Amino acid sequence: MAFYVVQFLTGLASAASLFLVASGLSIIFGVTRIVNFAHGAFYMIGAYIAFTLTDRFAGAFGFWGGIVAAALAVALIGVVVEMVLLRRIYHAPELFQLLATFGLTLMVEDLVVLIWGPDDLLGPRAPGFKGAVDFFGQNIPSYDLFLIVLGPVVLGILWLLFQRTRWGVLVRAATQDRDMVAALGVNQKWLFTSVFAVGVFLAALGGALQIPRDAVHHAMDLRIIVEVFVVVVIGGLGSIVGAFVAAVLVSELNAFGILIFPKISIILVFLVMAVVLIVRPWGLFGRPEAPARKTPGLTVNPWRPLTSNERLAALAVLVVAAMLPLVAGNYVLTVGSEIAIFVIFAVSLHFLMSVGGLASFGHAAYFGLGAYGIAFLAKMAGLPMIVCLLLGPLLGCLGAAVFGFFAVQLSGVYFAMLTLAFAQIVWSIAFQWVSVTGGDNGILGVWPEKWAASPSHFYWLALGVAALVTIALRIAVFSPFGYALRATRDSALRSEAIGINAKRIRWTAFVIAGTTAGIGGALFAYLKGSVFPDNLGISLSVDALVMVLLGGVETVSGAVIGAIVYKALNIWLVSQTDLSKLVLGAFIVLIVVVFPKGIVGMLEMLAQRRGNASPPGSALLAKPIESAE
Amino acid sequence: MSVAPPLLAVEGLTKSYGGIHAVRGVAFSLRAGEILALIGPNGAGKSTCFDMLNGQNKPDSGHVRLNGEDVTGKKPREIWRLGVGRTFQITATFATMTVRENVQVALISHQKQLFNLWGSAPRFDRDEAGRLLELVGMGGYADRPCGELAYGDLKRLELAVALANEPKLLLMDEPTAGMAPRERVDLMRLTAHIAREKSIGVLFTEHDMDVVFEHADRIIVLNRGTLIAEGSPAEVRGNPQVQAVYLGEGLVYDARHREGTSA
Numbered sequence: 001m002a003f004y005v006v007q008f009l010t011g012l013a014s015a016a017s018l019f020l021v022a023s024g025l026s027i028i029f030g031v032t033r034i035v036n037f038a039h040g041a042f043y044m045i046g047a048y049i050a051f052t053l054t055d056r057f058a059g060a061f062g063f064w065g066g067i068v069a070a071a072l073a074v075a076l077i078g079v080v081v082e083m084v085l086l087r088r089i090y091h092a093p094e095l096f097q098l099l100a101t102f103g104l105t106l107m108v109e110d111l112v113v114l115i116w117g118p119d120d121l122l123g124p125r126a127p128g129f130k131g132a133v134d135f136f137g138q139n140i141p142s143y144d145l146f147l148i149v150l151g152p153v154v155l156g157i158l159w160l161l162f163q164r165t166r167w168g169v170l171v172r173a174a175t176q177d178r179d180m181v182a183a184l185g186v187n188q189k190w191l192f193t194s195v196f197a198v199g200v201f202l203a204a205l206g207g208a209l210q211i212p213r214d215a216v217h218h219a220m221d222l223r224i225i226v227e228v229f230v231v232v233v234i235g236g237l238g239s240i241v242g243a244f245v246a247a248v249l250v251s252e253l254n255a256f257g258i259l260i261f262p263k264i265s266i267i268l269v270f271l272v273m274a275v276v277l278i279v280r281p282w283g284l285f286g287r288p289e290a291p292a293r294k295t296p297g298l299t300v301n302p303w304r305p306l307t308s309n310e311r312l313a314a315l316a317v318l319v320v321a322a323m324l325p326l327v328a329g330n331y332v333l334t335v336g337s338e339i340a341i342f343v344i345f346a347v348s349l350h351f352l353m354s355v356g357g358l359a360s361f362g363h364a365a366y367f368g369l370g371a372y373g374i375a376f377l378a379k380m381a382g383l384p385m386i387v388c389l390l391l392g393p394l395l396g397c398l399g400a401a402v403f404g405f406f407a408v409q410l411s412g413v414y415f416a417m418l419t420l421a422f423a424q425i426v427w428s429i430a431f432q433w434v435s436v437t438g439g440d441n442g443i444l445g446v447w448p449e450k451w452a453a454s455p456s457h458f459y460w461l462a463l464g465v466a467a468l469v470t471i472a473l474r475i476a477v478f479s480p481f482g483y484a485l486r487a488t489r490d491s492a493l494r495s496e497a498i499g500i501n502a503k504r505i506r507w508t509a510f511v512i513a514g515t516t517a518g519i520g521g522a523l524f525a526y527l528k529g530s531v532f533p534d535n536l537g538i539s540l541s542v543d544a545l546v547m548v549l550l551g552g553v554e555t556v557s558g559a560v561i562g563a564i565v566y567k568a569l570n571i572w573l574v575s576q577t578d579l580s581k582l583v584l585g586a587f588i589v590l591i592v593v594v595f596p597k598g599i600v601g602m603l604e605m606l607a608q609r610r611g612n613a614s615p616p617g618s619a620l621l622a623k624p625i626e627s628a629e
Numbered sequence: 630m631s632v633a634p635p636l637l638a639v640e641g642l643t644k645s646y647g648g649i650h651a652v653r654g655v656a657f658s659l660r661a662g663e664i665l666a667l668i669g670p671n672g673a674g675k676s677t678c679f680d681m682l683n684g685q686n687k688p689d690s691g692h693v694r695l696n697g698e699d700v701t702g703k704k705p706r707e708i709w710r711l712g713v714g715r716t717f718q719i720t721a722t723f724a725t726m727t728v729r730e731n732v733q734v735a736l737i738s739h740q741k742q743l744f745n746l747w748g749s750a751p752r753f754d755r756d757e758a759g760r761l762l763e764l765v766g767m768g769g770y771a772d773r774p775c776g777e778l779a780y781g782d783l784k785r786l787e788l789a790v791a792l793a794n795e796p797k798l799l800l801m802d803e804p805t806a807g808m809a810p811r812e813r814v815d816l817m818r819l820t821a822h823i824a825r826e827k828s829i830g831v832l833f834t835e836h837d838m839d840v841v842f843e844h845a846d847r848i849i850v851l852n853r854g855t856l857i858a859e860g861s862p863a864e865v866r867g868n869p870q871v872q873a874v875y876l877g878e879g880l881v882y883d884a885r886h887r888e889g890t891s892a
Contacts, residue, residue: 302727302774305751476746480737483750487723487734494721497683498790499709499738508744554725 002136011255012248013144013213016151017206019247021224022231023158023240024202030175030238031195034086035094035413037101039203040225041108046074046204047216048116051123054211060127071205078200082193088593090192095359096592098416099549102361102542103588105221110582112218123211143212150209154202155244162240171195175238222538226424229417230269234276236286237414245284266428273421274406281409301604303556305478318467325456333455334527335571340462341523343563344469346547348516350559351473353548355482356509357489358408361416362423363517363544365403366396368536369426370518371525375443385449389522396518397511399426404510408503423541430533442532446525462523469516470560476512477556485509539581543570546588552598561600634697636661636830637682637798642691644677651677653854654691661797662828664821666841669851670874675834676718678851679802682832683715684708695798714791718802720783724776728767728786731775732758735793761789765819781812788820799824801833805840813837817844842866850874 025039053066081104089097129143162168170191174181182188207220214220231250235242250269257268282288306314324336349363373395377388403422407415430437437443452458476482487495488502495502525531534540543566551562574580591598597605637659644652652674659665669675680686682693684705693701700708709715723731733753737743740754762768765785770778778786784804791799804820805813821844824831835841841848841862848865850858858868865871 302725302730305749478750480742480745480748480750480753482746483726483730483734483737484743486725490723490725491721493717494723494790495734496705497709497715497717497721498735498793499706500734500743501706505743 002138006135006138006140007255007259008252009140009144009148011252012151013141013147014254015247015251016147016154017210018224018227018231018251019151019244020154020206020209021203022228022235022243022247023154024199024206025228026232026235026238026240026243027171027202028196028199029232029413031171031178032086032090032192033178034090034097034101035237035417036196036199037098037225038081038104038108039101039199039228040221040223041105042074042078042200042203043207043224044112044216044218044221045077045108046070046207047123047211047220048112048121048207049073049204050208050211051116051121051216054124058124063124063127067205067208070208071201074204074207075197075201079193079197082196085589085593086196087189087192092592092596094412094416095353095549095553096596098359098361098413099545100589100592102545103585103592105225106539106542106581106585106588108585109218109221110579110585114579114582116216116218118218120215120217122215126212129212141213147209147213151244151247155240158240167194222424226421229421230273232283233414233417233421234273234283236280236283238287239283239285242283242285266425266432270422270425277406277409277418281414301554301608303477305474318463321463322460325459330455333459335568337455337459337462337523337527338571339564339567340459340466341520341527342543342547342567343466343560344520344523345517345544346551346559346563347470347473348513348520349544350548350551351476351516352509352513353545354553354555354559355477355489356485356506358411358506358510359416359545360407360510360513360541361420361545362426362538362541363419363513364538364540365419365423365426365536366400366514366517367521367524367540367544368430368531368533369399369514370396370521371531371535372430372437372443372521373518374522374525375446375531378446379443385452385526389519389526392522392525393515393518396521397515400511400514400518401507404507404514408506408510420538420541423536423538427533427536427538430536437533440533442530444530446531447529448526452526458527462527465519465523469519473512473516474556481505481508542584542588546584546591549588549591549596550598552601552604553596555598555600555604558598558600562598565599634694635659636663636696637832638692638694638697639682640692640694642678642681642693643689644674644681644686645689650854652681652688652851655851655854655856656691657849657856657859659798659830659832661830662825664824664831664833664844664846666845666848667832667834667851668836668838668841668848672853673851674854675851676802679800679832679834683713683800709794712794712797713800714794714796714798715800716784716787716791716802716804718806720780720787722775722783722786722790724774726775727771728773728775728778729755729758729762729771731786732761732789732793735790739794757793761792762786764792764823765789766815781808781816784808784812784816785819788816792823795827796829799829799831799833801831803835804833805835805837813840814843820844 021039021043025036028034028036050067050070053070054063057066085100085104089100126143126146129146132139132141133145162172170181170186174191178188227250231243231246234249235246249272253269253272257266261267276284325333328336345367349360352363353359370393373392374388377383377392378385383391403419407418407422410418431439433439447453448458452461484495484500484505487500488505492502521535524535547562547566548559549562550566551558551560573583577583635658639658640656642652642655643650655678667675667678677686681688684700684703684707687702691701692699695708695711695713698711700711723734726734730751733750736754736757737750742748742753759768759771762771765788767782767785767789770782775786801820805816808816817840820831823829845862848860848862849856850865850871852874857874858865858871860868
């Protein structure tokens with residue numbers, strides 16, 4: 001019995017940090033309507049700076065002062081970020097806000113390694129809370145007891161702040177109706193900045209307070225952000241009480257999940273989240289959101305199928321690409337195969353994101369599942385390659401069917417958070433379930449059969465499949481189904497009023513996109529000859545998003561161009577610098593702020609301006625981002 | 630008792646938000662081919678009432694029957710399948726599609742081709758789409774992007790979309806709101822013409838009394854959630870209670886008011 005009590009208390013202690021970070025995210029979302037993906041990054045910087053400060057200044061004052069100073073310093077960084085970056089994108093479509101803050105996260109990951117090095121850092125123990133309390137023979141660290149008390153105290157302080165101060169009243173008012181608050185003469189700029197600062201302060205404090213418990217390392221941002229997303233999805237975005245209750249719930253589930261499913265404890269959290277989503281899609285304490293802004297929505301040019309001349313041109317390009325093995329060496333062909341595979345991956349996400357308006361932040365899960373499907377079939381069942389290629393992607397299909405069912409219950413930012421959380425869950429399973437997946441060591445020796453083994457043959461295979469997949473999805477875009485999917489994106493109200501069941505349409509699209517991604521993953525497994533958890537990791541999901549965005553999120557063929565350009569650049573970049581995440585993150589932020597139409601979008605706009613000589617003076621990049629309202 | 634049930638029959642429809650009774654015990658019926666106007670001052674509960682008819686909103690109690698079938702609490706898409714078209718107070722269209730494609734999507738849904746992954750939507754039943762657009766006078770706009778239409782044209786497009794499933798009943802929430810006066814008259818004439826020709830029942834809410842009195846066969850008046858009058862345009866026009874509601878009781882110095890027996 002005492003053991004369970006201790007386990008319970010450990011869970012409560014973990015909940016404190018989680019609550020701090022989640023409440024910060026909720027407050028920021030409530031007022032600015034931005035889901036701050038960079039929140040985990042601020043948490044991590046908080047921990048690093050606290051480590052440095054507490055390392056330098058010993059003693060009780062040095063420790064506690066260091067923790068608070070670290071949180072304040074990070075809040076200051078947050079203010080700078082808000083003023084320099086976020087103010088430019090408050091009116092942009094959601095997708096761009098999510099991506100910009102995600103780009104920030106990537107940059108921070110490389111920056112902390114640059115400053116603090118790649119090794120785990122062990123922080124000092126808290127003065128005054130170094131010992132443990134004996135509880136019927138079980139030890140409870142006294143610092144845990146401190147955290148258990150701290151959680152409700154912070155909740156109380158926040159409550160007072162929101163109920164008893166003028167600033168709090170403004171924040172609550174803005175959470176309900178921003179425009180009305182602005183109309184009443186409140187300076188929105190500074191309200192937003194101060195709210196962002198408070199939210200970031202809470203995140204950084206959460207990170208700083210973790211250092212006596214956990215090592216500080218450069219991957220802690222993603223771990224916390226996924227847990228935080230789960231917390232706010234369960235508790236309801238914008239609700240601080242919800243964040244508290246859900247943080248406790250999730251932490252306890254983690255604490256006891258280890259006892260029930262030691263290998264894959266995260267399953268329990270997932271099950272609870274699934275139940276909450278079905279019963280209350282907007283979370284336990286949240287309110288249903290107004291319909292989200294449409295994800296694409298920079299222009300209104302209707303899509304059209306290719307003309308016969310354009311089809312011939314595309315065919316000619318394909319023929320030229322197919323002649324590459326006549327001139328290129330093995331390395332170039334391998335790169336070519338990889339690019340073809342990423343074209344498959346990008347067009348599959350494009351179908352979901354551009355056509356369906358559903359920006360998945362965890363699309364790599366289905367790519368990776370396809371790869372693992374191949375590994376299982378080829379290595380364990382020993383099936384021939386053709387059979388593997390046909391059956392392997394079905395694992396991606398299955399994953400998409402299960403997760404997609406829950407994900408399509410939501411839309412907008414909730415959808416993005418949920419898909420990210422699902423992907424992370426799949427990653428954890430691949431990482432933790434060593435007996436089946438090989439864990440970190442992956443599954444090696446997945447080589448193609450002889451007929452596809454040479455680089456040129458494999459290149460042709462990848463190119464052929466990529467062409468087929470691209471054509472098939474293009475047909476789907478212009479099929480009745482594709483139009484129904486776009487209809488649900490353009491107007492939920494109208495599509496429901498003409499008999500379209502949006503959830504079923506979106507679920508189907510999710511499964512199609514997941515299966516297609518699985519095809520890409522299957523080929524990828526053969527290309528690399530191995531499968532690792534990274535094949536379904538977050539950075540791969542982000543790659544897919546950037547490919548679609550770079551090509552042009554509102555175009556039909558942007559994903560293909562984006563994948564080719566991005567992958568080629570990426571391979572080159574990785575060979576040139578160790579700071580690829582920093583460059584990539586900066587690149588994402590840059591696209592979002594100054595280049596939101598992407599390559600194909602820009603080309604189309606130029607072609608159109610030539611065609612119908614638009615009025616002079618409308619600068620090419622004037623108003624690069626405009627909301628779709 | 631072999632009388633066919635009316636096209637639309639509403640009984641005891643009630644909805645409250647918190648302590649506010651938005652709609653209280655509203656009952657009326659509508660025959661095929663009849664044009665019925667639902668009027669009332671702002672906040673009378675017209676939109677709430679309307680939204681409960683096509684499933685946008687669920688009533689607390691009461692029933693909505695379509696040709697005798699109880700459709701209370703069904704989803705909008707299910708009610709649409711039973712032959713109810715709807716236009717919105719603020720137009721809801723597909724902004725990234727052309728005008729024709731907007732109609733085509735409705736046709737695709739009507740012909741149960743939503744999960745067809747192979748065919749071509751831009752070529753889907755162009756004849757019928759063109760016919761519907763001609764009907765509302767939008768034939769020349771078929772290839773225009775919907776996002777750049779003027780508001781009056783969007784209203785006409787919505788009508789074409791609402792007609793795509795060969796409806797038996799049209800629900801039009803303020804069909805002429807936001808339109809120029811000329812356009813208002815034209816649109817309602819068109820609607821009335823189509824309704825009479827195809828024997829479609831039309832229920833519409835409207836603030837423009839010229840439109841209401843010119844086109845409605847019958848008028849029902851809602852005030853503070855309850856029906857206060859029902860009848861032909863002439864009867865409703867002469868109804869003192871309706872006059873009081875519209876002109877404001879404080880301004881109507883009739884005998885009843887002076888005696889203090891307020892409505």
